[in-house]
Amino acid sequence: MPPMANGGMQRGLYGRAESPYNSSYLAAAMGSGSSNGCGVSTASSMAVFGLAEETVSSGRSPASNNGLVAYTPSRGMVSIRGNWPLTCSADVVVPHARSVKDLMAILDVIAVTDEHTEGDFWRGQPFVDLPKVENIRPTSFTTLANASALRGKRIGVPRMFIGGNDPAAQPVFLRDSIRTLWEDARITLESLGAQVEEVGFPLVTNHEVLPAVNEVNSEYPLPSYFNGSASPGDMDAYAWDDFLHMVNDTSSVTTLSDVDPGLIFPQLPGTIPDRYGNRFGNRTQSNARYVEAIRNRTGKIIDIPGLAAWLQRLEDRRKRDLEDWMDKKGLDAVVWPANGDVGRERAEVDNEAAVSTWRNGVARSFGNFAIRQLGVPTVTVTMGAMNDTGMPVGLTFATKSYDDTSIISYAYAFEQAHDKVRFVPPRTPEFETDLISLRRGRKTHGSHGAPVLNASALRMDERKILVKGTVKVENCWDSDAKVEVHVDGVPVLPVSFEGSEWGVTANITLPFQGTSPFGEVNVPDASLAMVVVVATAPNGRSAGKMLFV
Structure with missing residues (x-):
């Protein structure tokens, strides 16, 4: 993503992350999946x-599409200071992990009090009191690893998200293979002793209204939101400006008024218009309004008229439509499939792909903006992969504000019992070098250094590379070192030695696929082969070089 990330699968200067599971599908939702790189790199x-980071579903969506665990916290549970504030009243940090146990270990470190509140809207605002993190979190999150946590719990699943009939809901798309995953997940929940009940979902149905516009003529248009849902005044523009002031990058910009709005979310060459708000276009116009608002800025963000009352209305809406409703229904949690389908990789260049990718339930995770705007904690854990696309889909657990620990336990119990566990992405096969072999020998002491490695690479012809260099081990216990060479991830053997000099000739096995048509920065040049050289001494210390040729 670019530094001033503006949402969705927006390409950054170096492109975007692609799915490690299926190259025909997106790594996150097209309309709200900006943390796709986080999801792909973790998966x-x-x-x-x-x-x-999530404003609508930018944390949940890439977790679902990449078979990961994601946690969206209650307000203030995890400091967001230092993150770019797309919509400061909704933004949260979202840890991505490959298991719930990993998530617990992460939260032990990051779910702590941050005494500094600058750049963290909810922890800095004076109008709504937030509980202290220490009063919510356990001494260690690992104590939540209870495989029996779901026994006796009443779980609601919104009909609108499993293909059922809810007259109050806006139309939501659901793929048959995801319905199948949900049915299997329900069996697991019930096998763990949970009672699952199909319910309405006023948190979402009271938040969403008929689309104001359907210029794109979608069968499943994105909903509009209730009158009064928009933040007051120029709140979001002020938050952007405050962030740039706080970072104070004098080599770039320190105020939003100096930013060219046309560069925040430009229409890239060769792409078709986006479909935000069920309109054809992109966000340049709204970004221009943000910049203009800062040029006329008159005060602090907390001084915006109506802000205090608006924040309290959000809190009241969550209490009425989720917490009081859960009490009335006797529910311990609400669960649902994270999304109704996965968007197509070609959605930014192909109209047919765009139609299915921008459907309600696909363009964003289920629940749209209501989940984040109203501060609902969730944990998403994988249900397995669709039987027709091979793409993973998550199951989202949600509950009352600040009951975060309960759903972490529920997600753990589900993950431990469910037979469709996370699996290694097929596009990232295991390499021999993924495993570090145990080296038995003399102990390493601080006074004994790593080998000194020099390496160079020369392209002898279109398909052949000569890699050579020297390795010196005077500072090591023993007089020799092992040298490993990889070209484009493929090991090259044998490496020949003559004294301290070594060398090997490699054949390039991966043909150049061509540069991206979207004009991203091509550094390092994608046409070059990547050469990685690692020298390891018997004492275990190593040195490495990366070359492009």
Whole structure:
């Protein structure tokens, strides 16, 4: 994503992340999946965990599409200071993990009090009191790993999200293979002792109204939201401006008034118009309004007229439409499939693909803006993969504000019992180098350094590369070192030695696929081969080089 991320599968300067499960489908929802890179890097084990950000469904969606666990916290449970505030009243940090146990370990570290509140709207505003994190979290989140947590619990599943009839709901698309995943998930929930009841969902149905516009003529148009849902004044523009002031990057911009609005979410060459708000176009016009608002800014964000009353109305709406409703129904949690389908990879260039990708239930995760705007905590854990596309889909657990620990336990219990567990993405096959072999030998002491490695690469012809260099091990216990060479991820053998000099000739096995048609920065040049050299001494210390040739 670009630095001033503006939502959805917006391409950054270097492109976007693509699905490690199926190249024909998106790594996140087209209209609200901006943390797609976080999801892909975590799913493909480029990272141990990720920290996404969500305004509508940008954390839940990439987790669902990548077979991950995601946690969207109650207001103030995880500091968001330092994150770009797309819509500051809704934004949260969303940890991505490959298991609920991993999520628990992450939360032990990040779910703590941050004494600094600048740049964190909810923790900094004076109008709504938030509980202290320490009063909500356990001593360690790992104590929530209870495989029996769902026994005796009453769980509601909104009919609108499983293909049932809810006259109060806006039309939502649901793919048959996702309905099948839900039916299997329900069996697991009930096998764990939970009672599952199909219900309405006033939190969403009272939040959403008939679309004001359907210029795109969709059978499943994105809904509009209740009168009064929009933030007062120029609140979001003020938050953008405050962030740029706080970062104070004098090499770039320090105020929104100096930003060219046409560069925030430009229409890339070769792409078709987006369909936000069921209209053809992109966000340049609204961004221009934000910039103009800052040029006429007169005060602080907390001084915006009507802000205090608006925030309290959001809190009251959640209490009425979720918490009081759950009490009335006797529910411990609400669950639903995370989305109704997965968008097509070609949606930004192909109209037919765009039609299905921008449907309600596909363009964003189920629940749309209501979940985040009203501060509802959720945990999403995978239900498995669709039998027709091979794409994962998550199951979302939601509950009352600040009952976050309960749904973490429920998600853990479900994950432990469900037979369709997360699986390694087929587009990221396991390499031999993924495993670090145990080296038995002398202990390493601080006074004994790593080998000194020099490496160079020369393209001898279109398909052949000569890689050579030297390795010195005077600072190590022993007098030799192992040198490994990979070209485009493929190991090259054998590496020959003559004294301290080494060398190997490699054949390029991955043909160049061509540069992106969208004009992203091509650094390093995608036409070059990537050469990785690692030298490891017997004491376990190593040195490495990465070359492009």
